[in-house]
Amino acid sequence: MNVRRRLIFLGAAGLLTAAVGACTDNSSSDASASTDPNHLSVSSTADACDVSAETAPSGNLIFSVKNAGDEVTEFYLLGSDGVRIVGEVENIGPGLQRDLVVRAEPGEYVTACKPGMKGDGIRGALTVTDSGSGSATSDDMTELEAAATTQYKAYVQQQAATLLTGTKAFADAYRNGQDDQARDLYASTRTYWESIEPVAESFGDLDPRLDLREADLEEGQEWTGWHRIEKDLWPPAEGATPATPEQRQQYADQLVADTQELVDRINQLELSADQMGNGAKELLDEVATGKVTGEEEAWSHTDLWDFQANVDGARIAYQALRPIVVVKDPALATTLDERFAAIQTELDKYRAGDGFVLYTNLTPAQVRELSDAVSALGEPLSNLTATVVL
Amino acid sequence: MTSSDTAAAGPHGNVHHRGGISRRGFLGVAGAGALAAGAGLGLSACASGSTPAAASAAAAEAFAFHGPNQAGITTPAQDRLHFAAFDLTTTSRAELVDLLKQWTAAAARMTAGDGAGEYGPVGGLYDAPPDDTGEALGLPPSGLTITFGFGPSLFGSASGTDRFGLAARRPARLVDLPHFPGDALEPARSNGDICVQACANDPQVAVHAVRNLARIAFGVATVRWSQLGFGRTSSTSTAQDTPRNLMGFKDGTANLKAEDTAAIDEHVWVAAGDDPAAEWMTGGSYLVARRINMHIETWDRSSLREQEAIIGRDKGEGAPLSGGTEFTELDLDAEGSRGPLIPVDAHVRLAHPSENGGAAMLRRGYNFADGSTDLGRLDAGLFFLAYVRDPRTQYVPLQNKLARDDALSEYLRHTGSAIFAVPPGVTDASGFVGETLFA
Incomplete structure (x- = not known):
């Protein structure tokens, strides 16, 4: 055994639906410089949740979420019902940026930032168009x-x-x-x-x-x-x-x-x-x-x-x-x-x-x-x- | 040569140059201006080392050997290290003192960019071997500092043998480090009577220094172990960028910095009255050296989520997980949706002074990679060097806690360990390192 505890094992509990941050170096994942339609940027502030595009092609999507506010924030990609969680990234401290990687099939989605980790969040719409990939179904x-x-x-x-x-x-x-x-x-x-x-x-x-x-x-x-x-x-x-x-x-x-x-x-x-x-x-x-x-x-x-x-x-x-x-x-x-x-x-x-x-x-x-x-x-x-x- | 040779002679002193080639000469022609500018602006090697001009400034940079404290502690951390621990083979106090005098003279010469001996690599008697080995010929001082320290064994052995009559002068703070959880120390990489820390911005200059000091010591002292470091992992000046360790994270962001002289006085330098039995240490410091192997391969297989949670900082910028930018103070109370944003077993939390009764240390570690192991894994990690005023309060409790509770410890294995009393600096040309101990 190792003398150290693996709190990580417990710490990730409940993340069944959460995507793990991809192996993308934060410094190179600046979506503003990216022309990749699968790579979106999100800026979360106290009163805004700016997503860099309203449409994206199906397949693996990367959301580089930057917390530009003063409170801890979360970002969710929800199904069209606004309830089903497709992917989430939580606990982003002020000033930090973290990637959310999800596999998205064609359809309508809801994006949400939750500054302060409370309420329903600041929501927006995202349409994922059919690119021929990303067909795995979460159900x-x-x-x-x-x-x-x-x-x-x-x-x-x-x-x-x-x-x-x-x-x-x-x-x-x-x-x-x-x-x-x-x-x-x-x-x-x-x-x-x-x-x-x-x-x-x-x-x-x-x-x-x-x-x-x-x-x-x-x-x-x-x-x-x-x-x-x-x-x-x-x-x-x-x-x-x-x-x-x-x-x-x-x-x-x-x-x-x-x-x-x-x-x-x-x-x-x-x-x-x-x-x-x-x-x-x-x-x-x-x-x-x-x-x-x-x-x-x-x-x-x-x-x-x-x-x-x-x-x-x-x-x-x-x-x-x-x-x-x-x-x-x-x-x-x-x-x-x-x-x-x-x-x-x-x-x-x-x-x-x-x-x-x-x-x-x-x-x-x-x-x-x-x-x-x-x-x-x-x-x-x-x-x-x-x-x-x- | 004699040990009373003056080490701080003028630019050309009494050095005889048969061929007209000298390291000092290079500096005199090309580097003096850059040296002055570098010293004045606190230029660092790494801050802008990618530009040729800055690189040459770092190369030309020279630090004074003489001063109230030894150089190589608060000096802006250079990029390269060669560290050596020596065991004395003599039992003669006079020979020990003479060695220290010879080392002092050689160190002063080499840090100024000269050869180890008075004739240099291509001077002196034609039928004698040169008194400098020569591989640094033509190289500028490269920011070389040479720092000396005394291990517990110098003050007497476990069997009670007091070879040099120093037992009564052993500082109470120079403790034998206890066994820490998980220690896998190798005797051949641990301890030693005397240490030499040579730091420079050119690896050849650092190795040259240790090589020539080892040569001078033959018959009196022998190298017990030595360690190369290929990249600094701490910044010791606010003018330096924070480098990364082999886990890919910025290391040493919250380090003590030379510019914060009040903190340096509080945490690094031994003050008069600190230890009545060891007043000779006033102006000195205590050095803890630990060879910390990293389980690089398993670390590389851990998720970014786990890596950042273990360290407590984001990997890209080095900002604490509680938010902000690299130098934002940690907010240990900041709560996320599943507990503290900086986890309870995160390295930065457990190591933070606020969690350790205010204890802080000046870290000066280096990345090392000593090839590969029998299993084909990198034999690599961090050669940890830290200067403290009292290891009993500033290192031992902290390391016990980290070894026990720090999530990072899962990926570490301490394979070497040593502690040294680093005496004050040599203040004048006739002095020698450790003089106060033998006074």
Whole structure:
């Protein structure tokens, strides 16, 4: 895990319909200098919402929204009913400019700026003419998104429930001094944590208690969780003091209690499609910075179990979203299909028994191959969210 | 040469030029006017470095070595860095003092655009190796500054060995930095008895400085580690544009600036009475150096939304997410529709003085890229340098907080760390750096 919280994961909640800012450099997206009919500029002030054109061709539209007023503003592209949100960009501070990218089909639209983030906003009309592109319908997408989030939520809940069952068995073994059994259960139980790690990390306080590595501690900070027990089960040759029976009791009880809390919170959690996309990307980040470098499991060296679980979690999220991706960006779906398969082929080379070889048994060249597979998948996967919400 | 050679001799001093070629000569002919103008106007290298005239002004720029404070701290940050940490191989206090005297003389010469030694790269005895290595021959001073500091180990080792009889003079503020969350420090990139920070607008000039100082030190001190920086990430003068770090964001917008002398006095320079046991540090400062690797590849895969939320500024202009332009003060209370416009774990919020009891620091960091790792990733990041009056209050608590709570920390990995007591400047030609410590 990483010591830092992923507030981002929660911070984007509810943005199901919001487009993610495109990768456009603000300084180069000055629409006033643009002759691209798909690129409009919007100036939002206290009493005006000036859009640079009244018509635009269907397809991807970029609105470069400049807050020229004194209050925080928002910009919406609404359906002709003035209610359905096609795209929105919020929280634009005074003086700032942000892009909204939407895929617009032909039809009548309503534009709205909301200086002060209140009321119905200052509205205008926009006609999108048929250019032959931009035919994806948002109605279909809403259904697909709902199906995706339902499917993924069921997965997360099921993983969390299995994690709790496994954690109890692991904690019992450790508490009772059955170290061989605890060592046997360690990696396989943790896979249920690793597969849903970004969800767990979104609970900022639980994650450090459950999954902090020794290097992530502040001086004087108490160390609990999986890796505290890991070091006790696989002690270094020198310098480690075995936990007392009382400490074992304490670490084991805390691990179970924290996992129970995780399960309870997950059962309350609402998930959105953009969170799923970001979560998949974060899982690959975790592999890139923690597992493929052998840092996560510093004592047990069972990093490849975590690696597989992270990939599994990302693949499940992707597969739930795949029906949307297939419509919006079929080439991305093809690439992701191929690269998920490729990374699995790489990982399968290191299977041993029910699990994997230890990280310390990998040669530098093998680590490099795994790392390259992670990068090859991570790069297109980072476009999943934007594709889904566009 | 002897350590009592005067470093501030006139333009041609007693330097013997066999071939009539000297760096100073170049400056004398072509650069003196630009030098004066540059100093007077506070011209910076980066502000207008794209024009040939400005580029040559930056090259010709020279900063005085002598003064009440060492140069290279409030000096407008130059574009390039070579930083080196040395360990002493001698246990002789006299040899240490002599090294400092020789370094002082060489540093004064090189910052003025001369060779490291009195004869220069192409002078002196024909059967002797030149006393300057020569790669800066023909190059102007390029704004070179050389700044020296003393690490905790100079004042005694963990085993209690006080090699130089300095243990009693160790400043209380020169603390051993604690382990910070997430630290992955490499001993071979950390600590050191003495540091040399060479900054210049030409990388060859900065490297030349460290190379020649290392050469002078052979037999007395040896390089423990060194770090190149290819682009400044902070502006230390209001006359400079704010540069970008390797995450693509402007870095150092809210830095302390040399022009704000009251803030510099409050936050950077050690004042008389600050530490009764270390009055020798009056006019000095404390330097924290951290080699901070960035997870460039995963950062590049994060959305613009996430990047801006992590930093707390907009990427294009560097304006705070609470609005305005780059230098608009943060409005930490400004609310958006989903909480504060500047998120609670945004870097600018957590690092802001108002969130840290007013603690501020003079940052002087550099981008680095030391090739690639075994995994084919960029071995790159920020070589963080910060000058403070008291690291115990101005750095340690802040870094603990950032390492623990800052959303940015997810993308960082501290791989090197060091702290140094940077003594006051050398005020006259007969003095040497660190003289007050040995008085």
